Amino acid sequence: MPAEERPVTLCLVQKLSAATLSRAMMLEAIRYRPGSLQILNQRLLPHQSVHEEIRTVQDAYDAIRSMKVRGASAIAIVGCLSLAVELQAGSAGDDLLSFLRESLAHLTSARPTAANMGRAARELMEFTERESVGRTTEQLRESVIGWIEAMLERDVDDNQKMGNYGAQHILSGVPRDAVSILTHANTGSLATAGYGTALGVARSLHALGRLEHLYCTETRPGGEGARLTAHEAAMEGLPVTLITDSAAALAMRERAFTAVVVGADRVAANGDTAHQVGTYQLAIAAKYHRIPFYVVAPSTSCDLSLGSGRHVVIEERPPVELTSISGLPFAAPGIEVWNPAFDVTPHQLITGGIITELGVFLPSELQAALTGRLTAL
Numbered sequence: 001m002p003a004e005e006r007p008v009t010l011c012l013v014q015k016l017s018a019a020t021l022s023r024a025m026m027l028e029a030i031r032y033r034p035g036s037l038q039i040l041n042q043r044l045l046p047h048q049s050v051h052e053e054i055r056t057v058q059d060a061y062d063a064i065r066s067m068k069v070r071g072a073s074a075i076a077i078v079g080c081l082s083l084a085v086e087l088q089a090g091s092a093g094d095d096l097l098s099f100l101r102e103s104l105a106h107l108t109s110a111r112p113t114a115a116n117m118g119r120a121a122r123e124l125m126e127f128t129e130r131e132s133v134g135r136t137t138e139q140l141r142e143s144v145i146g147w148i149e150a151m152l153e154r155d156v157d158d159n160q161k162m163g164n165y166g167a168q169h170i171l172s173g174v175p176r177d178a179v180s181i182l183t184h185a186n187t188g189s190l191a192t193a194g195y196g197t198a199l200g201v202a203r204s205l206h207a208l209g210r211l212e213h214l215y216c217t218e219t220r221p222g223g224e225g226a227r228l229t230a231h232e233a234a235m236e237g238l239p240v241t242l243i244t245d246s247a248a249a250l251a252m253r254e255r256a257f258t259a260v261v262v263g264a265d266r267v268a269a270n271g272d273t274a275h276q277v278g279t280y281q282l283a284i285a286a287k288y289h290r291i292p293f294y295v296v297a298p299s300t301s302c303d304l305s306l307g308s309g310r311h312v313v314i315e316e317r318p319p320v321e322l323t324s325i326s327g328l329p330f331a332a333p334g335i336e337v338w339n340p341a342f343d344v345t346p347h348q349l350i351t352g353g354i355i356t357e358l359g360v361f362l363p364s365e366l367q368a369a370l371t372g373r374l375t376a377l
């Protein structure tokens, strides 16, 4: 049943078992308690699990820039938590507004494509300016830390809602069967505060006993699929198969996918979506094979100030990330390289819908949904 004929319904959000949720939290990208922040160095996964201390804003910037921590949601959360750690250590000084403004600008500059860090920076500054009226520096410091810490819980809550909305929407098209889905890049617990976005939909399908199979692309050049998604899924016992990026169109023809489900780094007002490079060609192949294509995006990844994806800044990563694998030279020495980390999928190719924490919407409904003018049925 094509997406445009399927009712966009508010699905029953079913509480996942504690066991399922605790398994999903097994790979914690972020370990935080007041005064202490550690990140899982994702450049070393899956063969080494090493947590590293983040004591300053600069530590966070360096970890984000080098992709030790990555994922639109995780970048914003780690960036903001590094502010909390500095505030708790008393190293921020008494001019909190200046400290926050300069630190947030620096953190936002680490990687330009994902929306979450820039959005969190704007919202945190607006909050702080409001809160600064009539409060002592100590009171303001505590308010700011509370706002930042709330990001962790909100992200996991949003991800669980999206997982369930997405699972129910996909199942609404195949009421009796289990489903097979294809995903790209890493959108799991390693890219968020926990549970994940697109991978969260796979988790919810699995928790409902309705995930026949998950296929993940290797996602060159960084291998986020092969190194991270395959690792997360295998650790939790999801039925998962790794394929090369190049085999994706063939797999769509041979493996009868129910849906292609991917994450998002920045979603424009018309639904155009920036995501890991390779997503655009998956959407083209899905359209050809008439497989519903879903984007999973919390409102924190949406940027309504952009009318379309035409103006999304696409980050280009260092050539060495393409010409070497695990530090070993792979390509012809000295070869010219173009290494965009993201591409933009036009909203016309997002045929299944955009799965948000508010429900599942067609791209044309997104702006109304995010501004409260439309609620899922």
Ligand SMILES: CSC[C@H]1O[C@H](OP(=O)(O)O)[C@H](O)[C@@H]1O
Pocket: 070, 071, 072, 073, 074, 114, 184, 185, 186, 187, 188, 191, 192, 197, 224, 262, 263, 264, 265, 275, 276, 341
């Ligand atoms: C909720 S993660 C969204 C998105 O972020 C990742 O990008 P990167 O690994 O380069 O930080 C990837 O595109 C995920 O799908």
